[in-house]
Amino acid sequence: xxxxxxxxxxxxxxxxxxxxxxxxxxxxxxxxxxxxxxxxxxxxxxxxxxxxxxxxxxxxxxxxxxxxxxxxxxxxxxxxxxxxxxxxxxxxxxxxxxxxxxxxxxxxxxxxxxxxxxxxxxxxxxxxxxxxxxxxxxxxxxxxxxxxxxxxxxxxxxxxxxxxxxxxxxxxxxxxxxxxxxxxxxxxxxxxxxxxxx
Ligand SMILES: Cc1cn([C@H]2C[C@H](O)[C@@H](COP(=O)(O)OP(=O)(O)OP(=O)(O)O)O2)c(=O)[nH]c1=O
Numbered sequence: 001x002x003x004x005x006x007x008x009x010x011x012x013x014x015x016x017x018x019x020x021x022x023x024x025x026x027x028x029x030x031x032x033x034x035x036x037x038x039x040x041x042x043x044x045x046x047x048x049x050x051x052x053x054x055x056x057x058x059x060x061x062x063x064x065x066x067x068x069x070x071x072x073x074x075x076x077x078x079x080x081x082x083x084x085x086x087x088x089x090x091x092x093x094x095x096x097x098x099x100x101x102x103x104x105x106x107x108x109x110x111x112x113x114x115x116x117x118x119x120x121x122x123x124x125x126x127x128x129x130x131x132x133x134x135x136x137x138x139x140x141x142x143x144x145x146x147x148x149x150x151x152x153x154x155x156x157x158x159x160x161x162x163x164x165x166x167x168x169x170x171x172x173x174x175x176x177x178x179x180x181x182x183x184x185x186x187x188x189x190x191x192x193x194x195x196x197x198x
Contacts, residue, residue: 005192067114095156143156
């Protein structure tokens with residue numbers, strides 16, 4: 001059973017911890033300090049790559065019987081991969097580029113099971129399409145000036161004030177907030193089943 005394992009979340013994101021708490025998992029928080037390196041322009045591959053780097057960094061010093069979760073979220077709009085904005089001006093540009101349109105949010109997740117004699121590594125990526133209402137320059141300015149966009153990929157929080165501009169989504173909501181918890185649970189279950197059979 002999943003609750004027999006120690007779960008470590010290799011992320012400083014409070015949203016990811018809350019999403020795991022929502023499904024009754026209470027991970028130990030150990031954010032990774034790895035320097036993130038992307039070697040691809042394909043968003044699915046980039047987020048899996050980054051999630052693997054974060055999970056591997058934290059898995060190095062775990063006891064047997066631990067499962068480490070690493071994750072990374074980006075927004076893809078008009079062929080560009082957008083992470084967190086570096087300034088309020090950059091937040092404005094990001095939001096301006098996808099107001100009145102549809103963009104994609106990708107979250108990559110890597111699960112590493114540290115066993116006595118073996119290690120199991122599973123990486124996957126989830127995509128959610130997000131449709132945004134047209135916004136006036138004033139609405140964009142007011143939102144981009146706020147602190148809410150500054151620690152979020154694509155410079156918005158669907159769970160926050162930006163909900164006023166969300167027309168709809170196709171895919172998993174929790175994936176946009178930073179962790180596709182349904183998929184994470186299903187993958188964790190498979191690791192536990194694999195380990196219990198061994
Ligand atoms: C698009 C979107 C992103 N986000 C957040 C999820 C992630 O926390 C963040 C993307 O940054 P990440 O680099 O994926 O994660 P992080 O820096 O918060 O944490 P760590 O590197 O330690 O794992 O953006 C929202 O909260 N709401 C949204 O609508």
